[in-house]
Amino acid sequence: MIGNAFAWGENGYSIIEEGELNRQTWALDVKHYLIAKPSGEPLPGTFSLEEAKARIELLEEG
Incomplete structure (x- = not known):
């Protein structure tokens, strides 16, 4: 089941709960x-x- 989602980073990535x-x-x-x-x-x-969080930060660093 999908739960809440929240934005992370500066470029529009989202982190989504699943459980x-x-x-x-x-x-x-x-x-x-x-x-x-x-x-x-x-x-x-x-x-x-x-x-x-760390993966998104790495992706944004490029």
Whole structure:
């Protein structure tokens, strides 16, 4: 299940939560994060939050 998305960096990348719905708390238990390019196209793979942030920063450095 996809959760919240938030912008990261200066060029329009997004970090998106993905996980399972906890039926007892009705909260999303985030398992990992996805990265979407500014075009909306996803990058391959899954990441921890810190890995996603670092990957975007590397992509923006060029």
